[in-house]
Amino acid sequence: MSCLLLFFYVFVMIKSPHAATKIKGREAESLLKWKESFDNQSKALLSSWIGNNPCSSWEGITCDDDSKSINKVNLTNIGLKGTLQSLNFSSLPKIRTLVLRNNFLYGIVPHHIGEMSSLKTLDLSINNLFGSIPLSIGNLINLDTINLSENNISGPLPFTIGNLTKLNILYLYSNDLTGQIPPFIDNLINLHTLYLSYNNLSEPIPFTIGNMTKLIRLSLFSNSFTKNIPTEINRLTDLKALDLYDNNFVGHLPHNICVGGKLEKFSAALNQFTGLVPESLKNCSSLKRLRLEQNQLTGNITNSFGVYPNLDYMELSDNNLYGQISPNWGKCKNLTSLKISNNNLTGSIPPELGRATNLHELNLSSNHLTGKIPKELENLSLLIKLSLSNNHLSGEVPEQIESLHELTALELAANNFSGFIPEKLGMLSRLLKLNLSQNKFEGNIPVEFGQLNVIENLDLSGNSMNGTIPAMLGQLNHLETLNLSHNNLSGTIPSSFVDMLSLTTVDVSYNQLEGPTPNITAFGRAPIEALTNNKGLCGNISGLEPCSISGGKFHNHKTNKIWVLVLSLTLGPLLLALIVYGISYFFCRTSSTEEYKPAQEFQIENLFEIWSFDGKMVYENIIEATEDFDNKHLIGVGGHASVYKAELPSGQVVAVKKLHLLQNEEMSNMKAFTNEIHALTEIRHRNIVKLYGFCLHRLHSFLVYEFLEKGSVDIILKDNEQAAEFDWNKRVNIIKDIANALCYLHHDCSPPIVHRDISSKNVILDLEYVAHVSDFGTSKFLNPNSSNMTSFAGTFGYAAPDKG
Ligand SMILES: *[C@@H]1O[C@H](CO)[C@@H](O)[C@H](O)[C@H]1NC(C)=O
Ligand SMILES: *[C@@H]1O[C@H](CO)[C@@H](O)[C@H](O)[C@H]1NC(C)=O
Ligand SMILES: *[C@@H]1O[C@H](CO)[C@@H](O)[C@H](O)[C@H]1NC(C)=O
Ligand SMILES: *[C@@H]1O[C@H](CO)[C@@H](O)[C@H](O)[C@H]1NC(C)=O
Ligand SMILES: *[C@@H]1O[C@H](CO)[C@@H](O)[C@H](O)[C@H]1NC(C)=O
Ligand SMILES: *[C@@H]1O[C@H](CO)[C@@H](O)[C@H](O)[C@H]1NC(C)=O
Ligand SMILES: *[C@@H]1O[C@H](CO)[C@@H](O)[C@H](O)[C@H]1NC(C)=O
Ligand SMILES: *[C@@H]1O[C@H](CO)[C@@H](O)[C@H](O)[C@H]1NC(C)=O
Ligand SMILES: *[C@@H]1O[C@H](CO)[C@@H](O)[C@H](O)[C@H]1NC(C)=O
Ligand SMILES: *[C@@H]1O[C@H](CO)[C@@H](O)[C@H](O)[C@H]1NC(C)=O
Ligand SMILES: *[C@@H]1O[C@H](CO)[C@@H](O)[C@H](O)[C@H]1NC(C)=O
Ligand SMILES: *[C@@H]1O[C@H](CO)[C@@H](O)[C@H](O)[C@H]1NC(C)=O
Numbered sequence: 001m002s003c004l005l006l007f008f009y010v011f012v013m014i015k016s017p018h019a020a021t022k023i024k025g026r027e028a029e030s031l032l033k034w035k036e037s038f039d040n041q042s043k044a045l046l047s048s049w050i051g052n053n054p055c056s057s058w059e060g061i062t063c064d065d066d067s068k069s070i071n072k073v074n075l076t077n078i079g080l081k082g083t084l085q086s087l088n089f090s091s092l093p094k095i096r097t098l099v100l101r102n103n104f105l106y107g108i109v110p111h112h113i114g115e116m117s118s119l120k121t122l123d124l125s126i127n128n129l130f131g132s133i134p135l136s137i138g139n140l141i142n143l144d145t146i147n148l149s150e151n152n153i154s155g156p157l158p159f160t161i162g163n164l165t166k167l168n169i170l171y172l173y174s175n176d177l178t179g180q181i182p183p184f185i186d187n188l189i190n191l192h193t194l195y196l197s198y199n200n201l202s203e204p205i206p207f208t209i210g211n212m213t214k215l216i217r218l219s220l221f222s223n224s225f226t227k228n229i230p231t232e233i234n235r236l237t238d239l240k241a242l243d244l245y246d247n248n249f250v251g252h253l254p255h256n257i258c259v260g261g262k263l264e265k266f267s268a269a270l271n272q273f274t275g276l277v278p279e280s281l282k283n284c285s286s287l288k289r290l291r292l293e294q295n296q297l298t299g300n301i302t303n304s305f306g307v308y309p310n311l312d313y314m315e316l317s318d319n320n321l322y323g324q325i326s327p328n329w330g331k332c333k334n335l336t337s338l339k340i341s342n343n344n345l346t347g348s349i350p351p352e353l354g355r356a357t358n359l360h361e362l363n364l365s366s367n368h369l370t371g372k373i374p375k376e377l378e379n380l381s382l383l384i385k386l387s388l389s390n391n392h393l394s395g396e397v398p399e400q401i402e403s404l405h406e407l408t409a410l411e412l413a414a415n416n417f418s419g420f421i422p423e424k425l426g427m428l429s430r431l432l433k434l435n436l437s438q439n440k441f442e443g444n445i446p447v448e449f450g451q452l453n454v455i456e457n458l459d460l461s462g463n464s465m466n467g468t469i470p471a472m473l474g475q476l477n478h479l480e481t482l483n484l485s486h487n488n489l490s491g492t493i494p495s496s497f498v499d500m501l502s503l504t505t506v507d508v509s510y511n512q513l514e515g516p517t518p519n520i521t522a523f524g525r526a527p528i529e530a531l532t533n534n535k536g537l538c539g540n541i542s543g544l545e546p547c548s549i550s551g552g553k554f555h556n557h558k559t560n561k562i563w564v565l566v567l568s569l570t571l572g573p574l575l576l577a578l579i580v581y582g583i584s585y586f587f588c589r590t591s592s593t594e595e596y597k598p599a600q601e602f603q604i605e606n607l608f609e610i611w612s613f614d615g616k617m618v619y620e621n622i623i624e625a626t627e628d629f630d631n632k633h634l635i636g637v638g639g640h641a642s643v644y645k646a647e648l649p650s651g652q653v654v655a656v657k658k659l660h661l662l663q664n665e666e667m668s669n670m671k672a673f674t675n676e677i678h679a680l681t682e683i684r685h686r687n688i689v690k691l692y693g694f695c696l697h698r699l700h701s702f703l704v705y706e707f708l709e710k711g712s713v714d715i716i717l718k719d720n721e722q723a724a725e726f727d728w729n730k731r732v733n734i735i736k737d738i739a740n741a742l743c744y745l746h747h748d749c750s751p752p753i754v755h756r757d758i759s760s761k762n763v764i765l766d767l768e769y770v771a772h773v774s775d776f777g778t779s780k781f782l783n784p785n786s787s788n789m790t791s792f793a794g795t796f797g798y799a800a801p802d803k804g
Contacts, residue, residue, distance in 0.1 A: 027070050028052045030091040031061070038082040045078050064094060072097040083107035084129075090115040101147070102126040109153070114139035123147040125171065130154065138163035147171040149195065154178065162187035173219065174198040186211035197221040197243065204228065210235040221245035221267065229254055241265040245291065249273060253292070258284035267291040269315070277304045277321075285309060293317040293339070301345075307331040315339040317363070325364065327352035339363040341387065349388075351376040363387040365411065370394070378403040389413040389435065396420070402427040413459065414438040421460075423448045431455050437483065438462040445489075450475045454686065459483040461507065469513075471496045478502050478686060482522075486510040490535070493518055501733070502768055509533050516547045621648050622656055622704065629658055635711070645707060654692060658702040687741035689764055689774035708772055710765035717760060730769040737771035738763060 031054055035046050048059045054070055055063035062072035071094050080103040089095075089112050096118050105127040113122075114136025120143060129151040137146075138160025146164075149171040156179030157172075167188050173195045180203035181196070192214050202224040209218075210232025218236070221243045228251035229244070236242075237260025245267040252275035253268055259280050266281075269291040276299040277292065287308045293315045301316070302323035311332045322344040329338060330352035338356070341363045348371030349364065359380050369391040377386075378400035386407060394416040401410075402424035408431060418440040425434070426448025432455060441463040449458070450472025456479060465487040473482075474496025482500075485507040492515030493508065503522035507530040517523040517531065517539035528543030538547035625646035626633045635655070636643040644656045683691070690706035713734070716722045762774045 025052055026091045028054045030088040031058070034087040037086040038080065042079070042081045045080060062097075067094060069094040071095060072099075074099040075103065076100075077102045079103060080105060084110050084113070089113055092116060094118055096142075097121040099123040100127065105129055107131075109134055109148070111136050113137065116140065117142070119143055121145045124151065126150040128152060130176075132156070133158050133161075135160045137161060140164065141166065143167055144190075145169040145171075148175065150174040152176055156180070157182055157185075159184065161185075165189055167191055169193045171195045172199065177201055179203070181206055181209070183208045185209065188212065190214060192216045192238075195219045196223065199223050201225060205230055205233075207232045209233055212236065213238065215239060217241045219243040220247065223247055225249060227251070233257070234259065236260075237262070239263055240286075242267070244268045244271065246270040251275070253278045253297075256280045258287070262286055264288045264310070265290075268295065269293045271295055273297060275299070277301060277316075279304075282306045287311050289313040291315045292319065295319055297321060299323075302326060305329075308335075309333060311335050313337045316343065317341040319343055322346065325350055325353070325369075329353055330355035332356055334358055336382075337361045340367070342366040345369060348372070349374055349377075349393075353377065354379040356380070357382065359383055360406075361385040365389040365391070367391055372396075373398055373401075375400045377401075380404060382406055385409040385411075387411040388415065391415050393417060397422055397425075399424050401425065404428065405430065407431055409433040411435045412439065416440060418442070420444075421446055421465075425449070426451045429453060433457040435459040436463065441465060443467070445470055445473070445484075447472045449473060452476060454478050456502070456686075457481045460487065461485040463487055465489055468492075469494055473497070474499045476500060481505040483507045484511065485530070489513060492516070493537075497523075502770065504768075506530060508537075511535075513537055517541060517544065622646055622654075622702070625649075626656060646704075653707045655705040655707045656702050657705060685741060686770070687737040687772055689772040705774065706772070708764045708766045710767060710769065712761050712774075713763045713765065713771070714760035716765065726769070733769065734763065734765070734771040738773060741771075741773040 028051070031049060035043060035049050038046070046059060048057055054061045055068055060073055060075040060078070061070055062074070063069060064071045070092055073092075073095060074097065076099055080100070082104075083106060084100075085107055087110075089110075093116075095116050098116065098119060099121065101123045102125070105124070106129065108131030109124065109129055111134045113134060117139065119140050122140070122143060122145065125147045126149070129148070130153060132155030133148070133153060135158050137143075137158060141163055143164050144166050145168060147169070150173070152175065153172070154176040157177065159182060162182070162184040165187060168190055170188070170191060170193065174197070177196070177199040178201065181201065183206040185206065186208035189212070191212055193216060194212075195217070197219045198221075200223065201220075204227035205220070205225060207230035209215075209230060213235060215236050216238050217240060219241065222245065225244075225247040226249070229249060231254065233242075233254045234256035239257070239260065240262050241264060242257065243265065246269070249268070249271040251273065253273050255278045257263060257266060257278050257280055261284070263284055264286050265288055267289070270293070273292075273295040275297065277297060281287070281290070282304060283306055285306070285308055288310050289312055291313070294317070297316075297319040299321060300323035301321045303326070304323075305326055305328060307328050309332070312334055314332075314335060314337060317339050318341070320343065321340070324347035325340070325345060327350040329335065330350065333356065335356045336358050337360060339361065342365070345364070345367035347369065349369060351374035353359075353362070354374065354376030357379055360382055361384060362380070363385070365387040366389070369388070371393065372395035373388065373393060375398040377383075378398070380386075381403055383404045384406050386404065387409070389411045390413065392415065393412075396419035397412065397417055399422045401422065404410075405428060407428050410425075410428065410431060411433070413435045414437070416439065417436070420443040421436060421441050423446040425431075426446055428434075429451065431452050434452070434455060434457070437459045438461070441460070442465065444467035445460065445465055447470040449455075450470060452458070453475065455476055458476070458479060458481070461483040462485070465484075466489065468491030469484065469489055471494035473479075474494055477499055479500050480502050482503060482505070486509070488511065489508075490512040493513060495518065497503075497518035498520055500518075500520065500522070503520060504525075506522045506526055509530055510533045513534040514536035515538065517537055519539075523531075523539065524541060526541070528541070531537050531541070531544060536545075538545045540546060623629075625648055626644045629642075629644060633644040633646065634642060635645050642658050644658065645653065646656045647653050689708065692704045692706065710716065716726050764772050764774050766772065
């Protein structure tokens, strides 16, 4: 025994160090040669790569304990710029893991990558690699994970991929792949995850997909696939997620898609599917998300759906479905979104729907629904958006609607509602949009509407409202669009309207109004059609009679005179900042103008929703719009970034903040940083600059914000002419705006956000001098239970649904 041990010991002593040194030497040599190929900056990132022992403390290098040879290279997120060309893969014979994710690598994936015969994990995701996938990948028969997503890789899937029978995970999304899914894909018998979304793949899906019975996640969205889904897909009984969104599929949906009882996410939206909703969905209690919108599905859906305890998101809009709304939806306790607009539904809204108490959005607009709004909907206390427009609903709007105190949008237009508008609607203090147009409402406009203090869009047109316009409406200083046309309103337009500083569009035509029009731009710029057919409106507007001197006087209500005392004309940016910060707490207690703001412009939001998933589409638009960040589009330069103005092909103008090279610390904590940015894109507040999205993994890193015309307060204060125009009222309002923003960030966000860098530089004004706080570069998410900063890992309130 001891003899044997001794022999072994001697063998190890003599044999092993010698061989190990040799391998180590070769490995070191080839890594150093690769390092040599980088630019100076990237070389500096690998400053620990010196000497001839990569196992000592070389960044990103891990070695086997026994053989002392490299088994892992992991250089995630370090900012490397260079190619893979000069890395001699064959001198890394024991490497099992190669992770070069999220760098700035470019060039092709070299043929000799096929020399790492022990490789199990290959992750080159989030780089700028191009060219096609080399055939030699078929030699890496030990691979279980390939991740080449988020590059610029083109060409077809190589046939050699069929050799990779141990593969579990294949991530190729967000590239430029073309051609078909090859029929021999079913050689990958162990594949459980296949992500091919965001490419240019086409042709029908091969029927052999049905042989890949271990598949759990199959993601094909945003490609150009055509024809029918092969019925063999019904054999994939382990599927949890199937995403066919945004292709050119036709024919029927797979009927047995949930026959295995495991399906959680199914999206077939935005295709040309016809036929019925799959039968197997009825008993699919595992379902969490279902998106079938924008197809041509038909059939009577009254009994097509069951009870889904886990269902969160459900959308069937824009199809040809008919039948009734099932009371079963009320039993889906986790449901947050139910959207079945623009179909042919009939019958009434079942009172049972009031039991789905997690609902945030209910959209049943553009159907043929009849009957009343059931008062039971009062229990939907989390509802943010309720759209019932364009149906045949009737009766009075139940007073109980006041319980929906989270509502930001209430759309009841184009129905047969009658009676008085409930005064209690004025209690819905978060409403941004209220549309009661094209109904049969009568009586006065409730004075309580003056309490809708964040409302931006109010439409009461096409009813039978009478009496005078309440002066209280003048308090709605966030109102942007007001339509009171086609009613029977009389008297004068209240002089308090001059305080509606946000108002841009107004229509009061077809009433019995008389007297002067308020001296604000909304009326000044209004087309005459928006003012005509009244009893006698007058004013300095072409098409109207000028007002007689006696009748034409109305004075400007000076608001908040106290604040004028607080400020002085010489107030510098710093003082402004200090005061703002100091009073924010006060305002938090006295105002309640914080809110979540839903997407205002669907197309833009949608564009960026897609983008935040990918980045590529909009990235290219931004590069184009700024002519590759040409100085002529530059509108500001700061310590960490330069800001450009970019007009996208859609006509939308955005501000693009291009970050100077990210510092090492930031790079090392990329995940926290991206989470943070993600969170900020979810914030919707009138006084916070909207962050549409970001791009952090390309040649350029940038953030894309809403563009605001007036620019930052410090610039305005520096310019004598602009500073003079920037009068007291405006300054006071700006302080209130900033206070609102801070108050929202501190109190209404969970976890709270502390900005920590409020100054006149990052308070930006729009044309109406409404202030928007910007730049959360230094803000952190504060854990309420500790004094430490923590990174963010959740969502703010109600976040827009992700794809699939
Ligand atoms: C890179 O560094 C080397 C040595 O420090 C220097 O000679 C060379 O000029 C640098 N190249 C660039 C492009 O800065
Ligand atoms: C690679 O490194 C990153 C960051 O250092 C780490 O998060 C990741 O888990 C590592 N991956 C592997 C496969 O070791
Ligand atoms: C790569 O390394 C192998 C083994 O160390 C060696 O035989 C080969 O010559 C090297 N290739 C190049 C191009 O340096
Ligand atoms: C592959 O990369 C993507 C990002 O490009 C990442 O989200 C995903 O987790 C990675 N998957 C694996 C299995 O490494
Ligand atoms: C991706 O590749 C295409 C050509 O295949 C090229 O036109 C485009 O500029 C590349 N995009 C990036 C971001 O490298
Ligand atoms: C598949 O792997 C075998 C070795 O197992 C190899 O001989 C063959 O060339 C590979 N085929 C392809 C197409 O890569
Ligand atoms: C794949 O499935 C088809 C039927 O769908 C069957 O004929 C074929 O034999 C299967 N191939 C393998 C390798 O299992
Ligand atoms: C419903 O949602 C909650 C919280 O989001 C989650 O914990 C729960 O598992 C979900 N499913 C059911 C059946 O309640
Ligand atoms: C609703 O049904 C009618 C016929 O009953 C049809 O003409 C119409 O196109 C359908 N609308 C939708 C949205 O399916
Ligand atoms: C739809 O099906 C339900 C239940 O079977 C039935 O009561 C209803 O009349 C059907 N609706 C239409 C429009 O066919
Ligand atoms: C307004 O209409 C209501 C109900 O239609 C009616 O009772 C009231 O007298 C009208 N008021 C005026 C001032 O015309
Ligand atoms: C309207 O307001 C502008 C400035 O806001 C003022 O210059 C003008 O004199 C006012 N017109 C009338 C008729 O009061």
